[in-house]
Amino acid sequence: MPMKNLLVAFNGSEGSIAALRYAASLAERSGAHVTAMMAHSAHEVIDKRSRWIPKEARALLDAANSSILREIEAKFEAERTALGLVNALQLKEVTGRVDTVLSEAARHYDMLIVGSYSDTDDEHVTLHPDRIALMSGRPVVVVPAGYKGGGRLSHTALAWDGGRAAARALSDSLRILEDDGRVSVLTVGPRTGWPIEDLMTHLSRHGVEAVHEEWPTSHPVAATVLTWCRKHQPSLLVLGAFEHSKFREDLLGGVTSEVLAQIDIPVLLSH
Template identity: 80%
Template sequence: MPMMNLLVAFNGSDGSVAALRYAASMASRLGAHVTAMMAHTTHEVIDKRSRWISKEARALLEAANTGILSEIEERFEAERKALGLTNVLQLKEVSGRVDKVLSEAARHYDMLIVGSRSDDDDEHVTLHPDRIALLSGRPVIVVPAGYDAGATHSHAALAWDGGRAAARALSDSLRLLEDDGRVSVLTVGPRNAWPIDDLMLHLSRHGVEAIHENWPETHPVADTLLAWCKKHDPSLLAIGAYEHSKFREDFLGGVTTNILSRSTIPVLLSH
């Protein structure tokens, strides 16, 4: 199925700027439409409705909230002009719990594109790509800050263990893999016993030239995938997010969390 309708989350961070540029580049390449969305909470540390809060204090709180949103809108406008999308790309503003808003919105698009998280992000516009991938039911591409969307790449990569989440990542990324024309299937340690040849045949029938690279279980999964990507510089790494529980991943510092925090290329998450 073609990717025709893309949603990009924009919160003014360097990561979201990279995500916007990536979405624009993808839309141009695939002939798709892009919608930008700024999701934010009300940015209140205290309840402005309390009778103990003076009118002046309420005004200051409201001004602080408005100022933050205005700065984000100004940065979006600058990027929109630089991309030459002034007449075709608008910024939707939606208030609520950020991850919930974006998860619900993403269900109406083919894909959500977001920037990687940063400790410098304002807490009221901060999003969590892994949670959104779990909640939305849609693929999420996480673009690291500073990533060059126009860089030349030769192929993509697919992390494969034969599990349900990996199969979903394959399905969600297939249009992009077809566009790249080449994919490296990366397996580390134990995987489903079903022959890998069937996956390679499936990719070839979609016009994708595939090669398989395998490492034994003595290799740490995240470190191995990241080292391979650093060496070969693919356009995308597609992975199945949280094949086990997210609590277990968070508690143990799992593969998904590790890759998202360290990747220098876009990562497609599916669950």
């Protein structure tokens, strides 16, 4: 069953613009519907309800918050017009904790498409793709800022260690892999003892042409996957997110975080 209902997060950043364009391209190819969502927090620096805050100051704070949101809406309108989707694409505005709002919304769609994390985004519209993938229960495609490759998949890389997260990522991506067909299975170092041939047979029975590339334990996982992707330029990397705990990855660094920080192609994350 193809992807038919896509959600894209839009916060006006270069990453979110790339994500919107990618979602439109993917929807055109698969006949899917796209919904855009602007999630933002209240962005309160001080408590405006305090009786010590003059009403003029409250008005200035409201105007500053509103100005940021209207600027995002203007960027969306420009992109919607450029994509020729004036009557087919609307922007939903939702207030709350950004990662939580998007995670909960994503559960009602086949896939969430977001731009890569940027520390220059305004705080009350900043999103964290890794956290959303961890919380949402849906596949999250992270599109790097400036990406122009579109949504057609001529070649996909699948990072595989035989673990639960990798299996979930494979299952979540099969609907699009079946349509476009060619996959490189990348294994680096230790993986579960189950024969890799069973995975290759599984892909073959779904009509996917797959090859296996393997590196020994001495190779660092993230650096090896990144180097391979830069050399071969697949259309998509499929990655199981946070096979270890999110806390451990944040504390010590991990494959998910390192890949997302450096990759220049879209990444499908699942947990």
